[in-house]
Structures are given as structure tokens and as C-alpha cells.
Amino acid sequence: MDRGLVALAQAHGVATSYEDWLHRRVEVAPETVVAVLGLLGVDATGPAAIADALAEVQARDPHALPPTVVLTAGDTRPLPGPATVLLEEGGTRRADGALPGDLPLGWHRLEYQGRQVPLVVVPPRLPEPPAAWGWMLQLYALCSERSWGMGDLGDLAEFTSWSGRTGAGLVLLNPLHAPAPTHPVAPSPYSPSSRRFANPLYLRVADTSAYRAADPATRAVVDALRPDHSDLVDYDAVWTAKRHALELLRPFGEPFDADEDLTAFATWCALAERHGRDWRRWPVGLRRPDGPEVAAERERLADQVAFHAWVQHLCDAQLATAAEAARAAGMPVGIVHDLAVGVDPCGADGWQLADVLAEGVHVGAPPDEFNQLGQDWGLAAWRPDRLAATGYAAYRDMLRRVLRHAGGLRVDHVAGLWRLWWVPPGAGPAEGTYVRYDADAMLGILALEAHRAGAVVVGEDLGTVEKAVTHGLRERNMLGSTVLWFARDDDGGFLPPARWPRTALATISTHDLPTAPGFLSGEHVRVRAELKLLARDVTAERERAEADRRELIAMLRAEKLLPEPLEGAETPSDEDVVTALHAALAASPTRLLAASLYDVLGEVRQPNMPGTVDEYPNWRLPLPASLAEIRDDPRVARVAKLLTAGRPRPADDDTV
Numbered sequence: 001m002d003r004g005l006v007a008l009a010q011a012h013g014v015a016t017s018y019e020d021w022l023h024r025r026v027e028v029a030p031e032t033v034v035a036v037l038g039l040l041g042v043d044a045t046g047p048a049a050i051a052d053a054l055a056e057v058q059a060r061d062p063h064a065l066p067p068t069v070v071l072t073a074g075d076t077r078p079l080p081g082p083a084t085v086l087l088e089e090g091g092t093r094r095a096d097g098a099l100p101g102d103l104p105l106g107w108h109r110l111e112y113q114g115r116q117v118p119l120v121v122v123p124p125r126l127p128e129p130p131a132a133w134g135w136m137l138q139l140y141a142l143c144s145e146r147s148w149g150m151g152d153l154g155d156l157a158e159f160t161s162w163s164g165r166t167g168a169g170l171v172l173l174n175p176l177h178a179p180a181p182t183h184p185v186a187p188s189p190y191s192p193s194s195r196r197f198a199n200p201l202y203l204r205v206a207d208t209s210a211y212r213a214a215d216p217a218t219r220a221v222v223d224a225l226r227p228d229h230s231d232l233v234d235y236d237a238v239w240t241a242k243r244h245a246l247e248l249l250r251p252f253g254e255p256f257d258a259d260e261d262l263t264a265f266a267t268w269c270a271l272a273e274r275h276g277r278d279w280r281r282w283p284v285g286l287r288r289p290d291g292p293e294v295a296a297e298r299e300r301l302a303d304q305v306a307f308h309a310w311v312q313h314l315c316d317a318q319l320a321t322a323a324e325a326a327r328a329a330g331m332p333v334g335i336v337h338d339l340a341v342g343v344d345p346c347g348a349d350g351w352q353l354a355d356v357l358a359e360g361v362h363v364g365a366p367p368d369e370f371n372q373l374g375q376d377w378g379l380a381a382w383r384p385d386r387l388a389a390t391g392y393a394a395y396r397d398m399l400r401r402v403l404r405h406a407g408g409l410r411v412d413h414v415a416g417l418w419r420l421w422w423v424p425p426g427a428g429p430a431e432g433t434y435v436r437y438d439a440d441a442m443l444g445i446l447a448l449e450a451h452r453a454g455a456v457v458v459g460e461d462l463g464t465v466e467k468a469v470t471h472g473l474r475e476r477n478m479l480g481s482t483v484l485w486f487a488r489d490d491d492g493g494f495l496p497p498a499r500w501p502r503t504a505l506a507t508i509s510t511h512d513l514p515t516a517p518g519f520l521s522g523e524h525v526r527v528r529a530e531l532k533l534l535a536r537d538v539t540a541e542r543e544r545a546e547a548d549r550r551e552l553i554a555m556l557r558a559e560k561l562l563p564e565p566l567e568g569a570e571t572p573s574d575e576d577v578v579t580a581l582h583a584a585l586a587a588s589p590t591r592l593l594a595a596s597l598y599d600v601l602g603e604v605r606q607p608n609m610p611g612t613v614d615e616y617p618n619w620r621l622p623l624p625a626s627l628a629e630i631r632d633d634p635r636v637a638r639v640a641k642l643l644t645a646g647r648p649r650p651a652d653d654d655t656v
Helices: 003-011 030-039 047-058 153-165 209-213 216-224 235-252 260-275 292-300 302-328 348-352 384-389 393-403 439-453 467-475 516-521 523-530 538-558 574-587 627-632 634-646
Strands: 017-019 025-027 069-072 083-086 092-095 106-112 115-122 132-137 170-173 194-198 334-339 362-365 375-379 408-411 419-423 433-436 456-459 480-483 504-507 592-596
Touching: 003 030, 003 047, 030 433, 069 439, 115 439, 132 153, 132 634, 153 170, 153 302, 153 334, 153 627, 170 408, 170 592, 194 260, 194 302, 194 348, 194 393, 209 235, 209 302, 216 235, 235 302, 260 292, 260 302, 260 348, 292 302, 302 334, 334 393, 393 408, 393 439, 439 456, 439 467, 456 467, 456 480, 467 480, 516 523, 516 538, 516 574, 523 538, 538 574, 574 592, 574 634, 592 634
Parallel strands: 069 115, 132 170, 132 592, 170 334, 334 408, 408 456, 480 504, 504 592
Antiparallel strands: 017 025, 083 092, 083 106, 106 115, 362 375, 362 419, 419 433
């Protein structure tokens, strides 16, 4: 690759090579580097353009301040001259030659040389997370006598209150981000239309203030709309019923004030219903949220805009109720929300935040052992230069909305705060490259907003990640992720739980992996063979699965977590092994533990099957027991007792 192109790419954080999962150096194609630089506003299409762009880089003042200054509390930073700090809470501080080390945390402004620069003072670390255990819950999968075809926020409040009373300290959810309000409803919680607003399908209609204020006749009509629970979650049926019910109840709703962001989101929802979910196909005048034609449409669709804003207002109230249930139950952490790595580029955030997103880019992953062609997740990516130029406002506001009613936040693909795999338009998943972000800024702002919310942070750092990711999380008292299936020694054997890292959230599996019963029964091999997802011969995969089962049982017995077999009973039951797996969680030193109800209730099917879309019922599998049955299930009680003994609350020490 041309040296000038390499230097230019390095200056703009674009990788020209990377290390693959086998630790081999892979060179990125020059055309990919040129394409990605172009998406960052840098012309590298020829030698003259590269020379001009490099000259611009070399002309930068090395002492100039960046577009946004992010300072860790307690640190100082040299300044190019005298300046004034305009504090977030009011007042000013003089800064002669350097930023002082005693500035308060917050979003300030630095005034110097006749201009203002955003100044963010972030905490060096969060408080150490408490030692606690909890349930890992796909909320849509929960059902009760009161929910409509899928789990809802009323179920969440009831489940949280009950589980808190039985010793749980947290409930870890799937993302509750908003999909498009159109049919068909997108089932994946990791491809949302917006990460800043909530999914209205999770509303419990009968718990709204409008339902309580409605007359008996209206309530009767609303009650008759309730869809039954079925073998698979039918999101379209649920949304059709709830949308109709909410329209009937709208006249009984209380007035409220919608802020600017909510009004813009509600406008997008109204426009999407009229013009389709992809704003990039709308009439040209509607493609920018601040255009005059959008303002005119907002007036013309005022009723629909008001409806969608009101629905989000109801979601916010029920999220607050669920968070309060966690506090009332004495949970030391509470409800941990999940932040998806990106958004559907054709959705609400893609429309509202287009100025800070990379146009046409999809986020993904390079080829690895399990995805040899690479991955294209179809999600939009932040533009790092635009984030910095706008003071990281969009990133901050998104975090604030997600953390609003959260005791914790799980950050999916947390390595994306350091670098993301960009697939440029028209390229295949393997034809991308990494683009770097300012990790100190991204992680520091996450720490600041989590600190203000009093929330624990868990980063999903599974797979091949840079050491800087793990170290960065650890330095800030943020947790990583440990999954039993992946906890292996250098020889590939299962790692005893005593050797698992302390600074982590430990689980047996994840939503993208086999459940414990599925793993033990070999269901994951059978289904993948049926779907033609296996890279090796089926017989070899079965043999490998059986060997893994034997090694797992041997590790559990060696750790005295699974009793030795009685004479004539060489093979333990799957239920006994599942219990022993939870004993392994409890025996580990990890700060947080999360058990999956799919595992405990004997479900062999996993929630999501990577590599499939419609071939497998992704994100549509309900739990095999209702909320009432879960509360009375002896298997659930046994695991809760086991984990409470391993992670007792301070107030429970005398009773466990």
C-alpha cells in the first residue's frame, strides 16, 4: 500500500492492517481504505488528493485543543493560553496555562481565544459493583395472566419484586429499544429503530393511567382485544392489539409536555406510518428532520405525533415503576438494561442523528473461526470526528435515556468504544476495516453518565478483543463478561470457576449460544445440522459435543460441584448437571452472576440462532412456564437458594 495512504489512514484512525483470530496479520485492501477515508470526508482517490490531505494533517497545530476536551477528574491539561471554564452548574474558573485538577464532574465549556470548546470532566472510575446474583431475562419470553401475547413491563415489575424477595440482586434484560411502528414488526432487539426510546410493545395497557380513567364500556372493549399467548411470540398481533387499545384510550390520557427529542422521534413515527419505515426512500424534503416540509407535515399529522409521544410517556412511567419495584425489593443493583451496538440506519435514530453517523456504513466483524466470511450486522456507525465536533451530545443523550431507569447497563460489543469494523457501501462483510474511536472520551462519558445514574456497567467483551478493552474496563471498575462455555484453559479444557476473573458478570450461556439443556442434549448440533450451519461433518460435531459434555462433567466433579455417580448410574441427569453449573457460578469469584430461566426450566432451544433470519424462530421463543409457574417451580427455588448462598446480601447474611 502507498506509504502516503498508510500515513493518511493512520492520521484518521483507519486501520490498514489488523490481527485476525489466529493472530495473523491481515492487510486491508487499498480500495477499502480509500472508501472508508471518503466516508470520513477525506479524499484519498489519487496521489495528488492524498498529498493534499496529508498536507492538511501536517498543518495542524500540535498544541491546539481537540474539538471536545475530555478530562479525567484529578488530572490537569496544558492549555495554549489563558482560558475560562464555564461550569455546568453556573459560575466560572480561571485556567492560566493549564486546566486545574479540581474541576467538578460534568459538562462544562472552555472559553479561550474567542471561542468555546466543550469540556467534559469524567470520573476516573465507578464505585466497585456489589457482589450479587440475578436473572438473565428475555422480557418478551415471560408471560402471565395479565400480559398480552408476550411479556410486558407489568410482568417485569412483578418478576423483579418476587425475585428480589428471594435473594436476587439484579435482573438483566434484553434491549428494550424502540422498533419502527410499522408492520412487520422487527423481532430482533439488537437492530432497533432507536436506542433512545422504548419499545411500546412492552406496555401493559391495563396499567396505564388512561385505562384506569376510562369508562367501563371502553375498558371492556380494550380487554376484548387481548391476544392469547402462543407457541411463538407474534409481535405483529401484539402491536395490532395494543395500538388499537391505546387509540381507544388516548382521549382519557393525561396531558404532558414532550421535549424536543421526543417530539422529533414521534414525528418520525408518524412519517414512517405514512411513507414507510425507511426514511431514505421518503420524499426528498422529508429526509432532514429540521426541514420546512417536515415542520409542515408535523402540523398536518399532529394527532399521530401526539399519539406516539404519549405512548413513550406511558413507557417511561412503567419503566420507572419496574425500577421502583427493584428498589423496594432491596436489590443492590436492580434492573440492568442492555445497549445494542448500533441502530437500523433506516430508522428513527438514522434520521434524527444522520449528521453524526457515517453515511452508508454497516457495522460488522471480520472473518473468524465461526463466521469465515465475516459479518455485516446492518447497523449504522457513529462518525468519530462528528461526535467530537458536536461535543458527544448525541452519545451523551442516548446514554442518559437508556440509564434513566436503570440500575446497570450492559454494553453489547463494548470493544466498539475503541474500534468498529466498518463495511463500506457495496462491500462484502470481509471487505471492511477497523475505524478507531477516542476510547478515553467514549469510556469516560459512559462512566460519567453511569456515575450520575448510580448504575453498574457491564461490557460484553467476549471473543477476540484487544487487551486495552479489558484493561480499560477494569481500570474504571466496569465489569467484563465471562461465559462458562468460553471459560477454557490453554488446552481447551473447562476452566475451574475459581480461576474465572473477579471483575466480570458470569453466566452459563448467552442468547446467541446453546442453553444448558440444549448443550447437554446435543440439540445445538441437531438444529445447526438441520439448518446447514455446521462447518464440519455432523458426526464430528456430535463427537465434539459429547467430548465437551464429558469434560464439563469431569470438571464439575473435580470441583466437588457434582456428586460422584452411584454404582450403576454413570451418567448424571441433565437436571443435576444444570444445578451443578449454577453451583459453578456461585463458586466463582466474579462480582455479578446471572442465571437464565431458559436453562433452569429445561428449554433446549436457544433464543437466537446466529446466521439465520426466518429459518429459525429468533427472539420469538416464550419461556416454557408462566410467571405464576416460575414462582412455584422447585428448580427455580433450588437455583435461587444456591446463588443466594454464594452471593448473600449484607442484610441477608444472618439468614442464609
